[in-house]
Amino acid sequence: MAITGVLRSALMQLRVLDMDAAVNHYVNVLGLDEVGKTEDGRVMLKAYDEFEHHTFVLRLAETAGMDFIGFKVDSDAYLDQLAAETQAFGLPCEWLAAETDQPGFGRRLVVQMPTGHRFDFFADVAMAEDRPMLKNPDIWQKEPHGMRAQCFDHALLYGPNSAEAVRYCTEVLKMAVVEELLAPEGDGKVCTWLTSSNRMHDIAILEYDQPGKLHHVGFKLEDWSAIGNAADLITINNVSLDAGPMRHGVTRGLTIYFFDPSGNRNETYAGGYAHFPDMPVRQWDFDQAGKGIFYYTRELNERFLSVVS
Amino acid sequence: MSFVQQPGMSDTASLIYTITIEEPLTTFTCKSDQTLLAAMERAGHRLVHIGCRRGGCGVCKVQIVSGDTHRLAMSRAHVSVEEEKNGFALACCIEPRSDLTLKLLEKG
Ligand code: FES
Ligand SMILES: [Fe+2]
Numbered sequence: 054m055a056i057t058g059v060l061r062s063a064l065m066q067l068r069v070l071d072m073d074a075a076v077n078h079y080v081n082v083l084g085l086d087e088v089g090k091t092e093d094g095r096v097m098l099k100a101y102d103e104f105e106h107h108t109f110v111l112r113l114a115e116t117a118g119m120d121f122i123g124f125k126v127d128s129d130a131y132l133d134q135l136a137a138e139t140q141a142f143g144l145p146c147e148w149l150a151a152e153t154d155q156p157g158f159g160r161r162l163v164v165q166m167p168t169g170h171r172f173d174f175f176a177d178v179a180m181a182e183d184r185p186m187l188k189n190p191d192i193w194q195k196e197p198h199g200m201r202a203q204c205f206d207h208a209l210l211y212g213p214n215s216a217e218a219v220r221y222c223t224e225v226l227k228m229a230v231v232e233e234l235l236a237p238e239g240d241g242k243v244c245t246w247l248t249s250s251n252r253m254h255d256i257a258i259l260e261y262d263q264p265g266k267l268h269h270v271g272f273k274l275e276d277w278s279a280i281g282n283a284a285d286l287i288t289i290n291n292v293s294l295d296a297g298p299m300r301h302g303v304t305r306g307l308t309i310y311f312f313d314p315s316g317n318r319n320e321t322y323a324g325g326y327a328h329f330p331d332m333p334v335r336q337w338d339f340d341q342a343g344k345g346i347f348y349y350t351r352e353l354n355e356r357f358l359s360v361v362s
Numbered sequence: 363m364s365f366v367q368q369p370g371m372s373d374t375a376s377l378i379y380t381i382t383i384e385e386p387l388t389t390f391t392c393k394s395d396q397t398l399l400a401a402m403e404r405a406g407h408r409l410v411h412i413g414c415r416r417g418g419c420g421v422c423k424v425q426i427v428s429g430d431t432h433r434l435a436m437s438r439a440h441v442s443v444e445e446e447k448n449g450f451a452l453a454c455c456i457e458p459r460s461d462l463t464l465k466l467l468e469k470g
Contacts, residue, residue, distance in 0.1 A: 070417060070418070070435035070436065070437065071435045115437070115438035115439075116437045116438050116439040117417070117418030117419075117437050117439075118418075118439075293414060293415040293416050295414075312414040312415060312416050312418070313416065314416050315416055315417065315418050315435070315437075316413070316414030316415075316416040316417050316418015316419050316437065317414075317418055318414065355411075356412070356413060359411075359413075359421065360413035360414060360419045360421055361419060362414065362418040362419055362437070
């Protein structure tokens with residue numbers, strides 16, 4: 054196996070203000086499937102093309118935003134190695150036993166990031182009942198619905214100390230920097246896009262004064278026509294549109310940004326080039342950020358930098 | 363020959379209220395099933411930031427000086443219990459139940 058250690062971002066727990074509205078949005082509009090409820094009333098969801106027991110959890114709360122993002126790693130032994138390397142790097146971490154709050158999940162290593170976000174790492178997850186077929190596979194078992202989201206893809210995180218967080222991601226997690234947005238002055242970065250595989254990105258981290266903020270959570274769609282279908286569903290369901298359909302200059306992804314009923318930003322994402330470890334980093338000057346994010350209009354809207362949950 | 367509309371097929375009636383912003387003096391109308399932010403956005407007023415439109419980001423915060431409202435779920439991160447008592451609210455989570463008077467906050 055050429056990809057080792059951290060494999061991909063594969064779990065997120067999100068806070069919502071109205072559970073019925075959130076479930077309707079993520080299931081009927083985005084097209085995830087409900088896996089079940091936890092004893093404390095959280096709702097577990099997954100996309101049709103994922104093997105994991107669940108990848109997305111909704112928790113009723115008084116505030117919107119994310120509780121944590123989770124990453125799947127290649128082995129239980131790697132978790133021990135990661136714990137030691139995380140401590141050596143100087144970040145606080147602790148263990149959560151198997152099946153504590155995430156049914157179907159093995160033990161997790163919980164790391165507090167300097168940006169105020171929580172990263173969970175796990176090696177073992179139960180296989181979902183509704184999952185891609187393994188023998189002479191058709192393209193799906195149950196017909197996809199809504200926007201036909203195929204899998205949880207990535208998240209853009211806003212928080213302070215982003216340079217330190219990026220250093221942890223590259224030095225300890227061995228993620229690669231795919232693209233970066235340079236600060237207007239000096240040699241700092243405003244935003245860094247990171248991958249642990251040859252998927253375009255697992256996370257991106259943007260320097261921001263408030264800790265632990267979620268800019269958006271991205272779900273993968275098949276192609277440009279699926280993005281068009283998603284745009285139709287946004288209007289039909291009176292979903293709050295942010296921007297798109299459009300293309301990103303960064304990653305070249307095809308995309309729409311919109312908000313869930315609690316004000317958490319979603320993205321439906323398709324395409325983008327494949328990353329390989331020998332590829333050099335692609336950089337954007339700050340005055341070209343508009344083109345990097347909104348490739349067609351080439352203008353950064355005010356919401357992109359200031360609206361988070 | 364024509365199509366005959368069946369009873370109950372028309373839009374349900376909503377009430378229309380007048381919303382007044384004190385400074386700069388502005389008025390607009392808002393339906394009882396519409397949020398203040400949606401009405402302002404539709405009327406083309408850019409006096410309040412438009413963010414998520416769903417109560418999560420807090421950029422549309424205003425103060426309701428007078429009138430009756432229906433409050434939709436909104437994030438506590440942006441309106442504390444104390445602020446709520448003093449009429450603070452996210453404009454995207456307020457439906458009018460009477461004519462209203464609003465005060466804008468500093469556009470941050
Ligand atoms: S626009 Fe985000 S809370 Fe109102
Ligand atoms: Fe994205």
